[in-house]
Amino acid sequence: MFFRISDIIAVDTDSLRLFVMAADRLNISAAGRELGLAPAVASARLAKLEQELGVELLRRTTRKVSLSLDGADFLPYAREILAQADAGRAALGGTGAGPKGTLRFAAPSSFAQLHIMPLLPEFHEEYPDLTLDLRLSDTRFDAIEGSFDLALRSGPLTDSSLKGRKLADDTRILCAAPAYLDRRGMPQTPTDLSGHDLIAWGNLEPRELVNAQRETALLDPASMTCRTILDDGDAQREATLAGAGLSMNSLWNVAGEIARGRLVRILPEWKMNDRSVLWLIYPRTNVLTPKTRVFMDFLIGNLGNRSEWSE
DSSP states (O other): OOOOHHHHHOHHHHEEEEEEEEHTTOOOHHHHHHTTTHHHHHHHHHHHHHHHHHSSEEEEEESOEEEOHHHHHHHHHHHHHHHHHHHHHHHHTSSSSSOOOEEEEEOOHHHHIIIGGGHHHHHHHHHHHHHEEEEEEEEEOOTTTTOSSSSEESSSSOTTTEEEEEEEEEEEEEEHHHHHHHHHOOOSGGGGGGGSSEEETTTOOOEEEEETTTTTEEOOOOGGGEEEOOOHHHHHHHHTTSSOOOOEHHHHHHHHHTTOOOOOOEEETTEESSSOOEEEEEEETTTOHHHHHHHHHHEEEEEEEEGGGOO
């Protein structure tokens, strides 16, 4: 669906905010209540918005509300207009109130549970008018298609449609439980990995190891015994703790267990040669709104430059 700029500019931001909240909640009445509107008033306002744009944004039945195809196309534009308006008010001093609204944030579940969830009380105390809508999954996501304000991603920042700030290094190492090593022995060189049990990653492709002298070696699942394949960081750590085999893990995921002696680093002079970094990313076209900026600064202030996560 093609939206004319003149049609969008003519729409008031209150109606856009109502639409975005209704789309997020798939509930018009709940969105209206949050904005201080009676259900009938909220429905009438959305109907007027649809009339002005000449499309149906939300499909209503007696049982549920869902986004139409046009509504899904229009939603990123509505978010962007609201972001621009909020940023403009903030630049002019706004009302003097702190950031408010809902921030949509996507992150790997393993990292969020270990390191972000414990920080939530402090963040909410500092920013009581901000709601965090957290979408947590170790599965790769699309920050733009998902209409996220901010997302945490591990890896090189190669997508030209995204901007980002580094949160921390994401050094990846090999480790195993003491019980497993007592049973199977400690590998002394990369070639000793052959035949060991490996808690593997989904695609089973070989990974390159590198040491401080920039020598490289290959970690090849084909030369090892792979009875367990996982795509979840927490499950991988727990399987390693249980002695199911050795595994490749991010230091942020296992540093605490290594410090407590529950896991042992394998080949400590070697690490994965992937130059992986934890990035806080957002769509390049988005204005960095006050709510996004404060959450980004909060995460970097609390989790950035952690020495135990890098080498």
